[in-house]
Amino acid sequence: MIRRVILIVLDSVGIGALPDAAEYGDAGANTLLHVAEGVGGLALPNMSDLGLGNIIQVPGIQAMDMPKGAFGKMQERSAGKDTTTGHWEMSGVVLEQPFPTYPQGFPPEILEPFKQQIGRGILGNKAASGTEIIQELGREHMDTGFPIVYTSADSVLQIAAHEDVIPIEDLYHMCRVARKILTGEHAVGRVIARPFIGQPGNFTRTPRRHDFSLQPPEKTLLQLVAESGEEVMAVGKIKDVFAGVGITNSLSSTSNEEGVLRIKEFLQQDKAGLIFANLVDFDMLYGHRNNIEGYAKALAAFDKELPGIMALMSPEDVLVITADHGTDPGFPGTDHTREHVPVLVAGRQVKPGVDIGTRRSFSDLGATIAELLHCGSTAHGESFAREIIESIRADNNNFKGGDDSWTR
Template identity: 50%
Template sequence: MSDTPPTAPVHADSASRRALIVVLDGVGCGAAPDTEAYGDTGSDTLGNIARQVGGLALPNLQRLGLGNATEVEGVPPVVHPVGAYGVMLPRSAGKDSTTGHWEIAGLHLEAPFPTYPQGFPPAVIDAFAQATGRPVIANRVASGTAVIAEYAEEQQRTGAWIVYTSADSVFQIAAHEEWIPLDELYRACEVARRQLVAPHDVSRVIARPFVGAPGAWRRTANRRDYSIQPPGITLLDVLEAAGVPRAGVGKVDDLFAGRGIRSTHTTDNVEGLEAIRNWLETAPRGFCFANLVDFDQQFGHRNDVPGFRGALEAFDQALPSLLASLREDDLLFITADHGNDPTTASTDHARERVPLLVAGARVRGGSLGGRDTFSDLGATVADWFGEAWRGRGTSFLSDLLHA
């Protein structure tokens, strides 16, 4: 990264400018002011993983300033970080991916999405079964892999949907791809999405297809998320109105109900990183919003500390290739949407602050401090493209660039 001052003012012609947000799904970094109120006391995804494994090897994130932003064993602070660093506090109600991504994009919720620790009410289930023509089994809080293991054979006998939820606001539908066609599963999710309105306006309806046989069930990569529409303006709306090209990687378009963005859907972090590299190598200008889901989906929810560690270190090893693809007018932001601490008894999301790292030729290394909301990131991206900001948050662009 260069220490050369920018050749144009902050709000100069943005025709060649690009910005990339990479969300490390579930990679929180410690308590927020209201963590206790969410039942997540003690959660510190990055810090606790590092302590449990005797330190993490993340030299490239370290050079950007990760150890300066938050305490991570094995990742000490550096004297001269090449990136800007800080942490961001969650302010929107809730702790799921939709809430976190919406807050990054400038939209806050005053109340969290509804959750169903006792399963969904009979009226909700009955309406769904009648509209889709299949009965429903399970209807309880469960791990996806566990609920499939328990109910798959019953689904084969009866043709029923396996419906389950979690501590998050989700209506999940599991179906074996050989017994219930994918198209039918997706149509059923669309039915559920239309039916689940207030007061049962869950954040996401999720298609959870699987294959296999008893003792060897396996969820496939054909998952789809059907989010509720954002109830207000987001960064994506602002950029769309301004004619700034927008691309997504992973489930981002699902989280915004497809409004203002289309994504390259990926099966894992490896594919996600490849899609990010492809955007960096080919996009002439614009904005990319990427989600790398393995940290959360594969390891956080399964309390798999070694797997989470491996995913963090694999991302760190891939980071130089992303940095090498940055152009003079690029900003790369690395952050998260919530925590998912695999060292705690819980297998669900945690209310945590998140790291904020920024790289680019124009970025001056140094502290961005503790940002009062994730929305400061969305405000900064809008500012980078010279657009007036109408969402929550305050731009830190002037603190980010060389004078």
């Protein structure tokens, strides 16, 4: 019997372009491969042990004769390549229509009522890097008090403001105003508050970012787990991505390192259900900034933490490592890339060396976790639970954690 699943999303760690990537301008994208090539090879021994090198050939990562985990990759069935779409799909929600994007900026029917309701003008209104636009418009923002409104290739409206010019609660209020306006054909996936501090030429973003997301249109894996009476423990931006729906407890994090600590906190509580974590540094700090070396170091740092996570798992736990899209730092541009994502599954009851192949939808993962936790069925997805879980052995009932042969 599986009592708890730990689902860790390595934000943006894609492993190769999807068949329709050219429609998104992403033909040839491969986040993990290009990071590895950019640094002369990656050393990720713990994920390699679980089967990462059996999914994709990457310099420095070996394929194992008998990986300690199950392994494979997933295609995204939904239209899009953004955070919300990826996370929703892995929870069982498939979107037939992509969220709207605004590469040329937002139209007057959005901005005019927004300006009227907040009682001031705006700056920006274009697609831009968040760090670059605050350097470009930060001084004017401080002089005028107008918030900086911008977007990206994702379905987002972002509002940046200096904390000394627009207090954080006022910034959050502006985001709520925008969220109420952005409905129907303009229902973007997220409205994001982007506070910053500092002086012209030396602005830095603060950790008080907050995402205001749409609620999922269908019942998700999270709701199924919560309704079954078990815990849904969110780490990082998971609560924001799901607008809090189906989450019973949440711990925020401002970095991968802090995210790992929060995962360990939940593991030590030993509550049944789902631990769902997003480690955002790969995407936010390195993918979007084309920082190949930083990306590689972040991957190595997570790999080093993996044995500590697995040491806290019980025989009734299953660990899943995956991603939500790509953000290839070696690819032209700074936007997300439409890619396959890896799936690594580990645990005392997981059959070693099982190749689950290429799943046709991220929703297969949600269907699998729902079956593992016996909490019903998601609306979409084909479970691979029976391919990867061994029959429960009698000696598992007496396992006290002394045998760590399935971890590195």
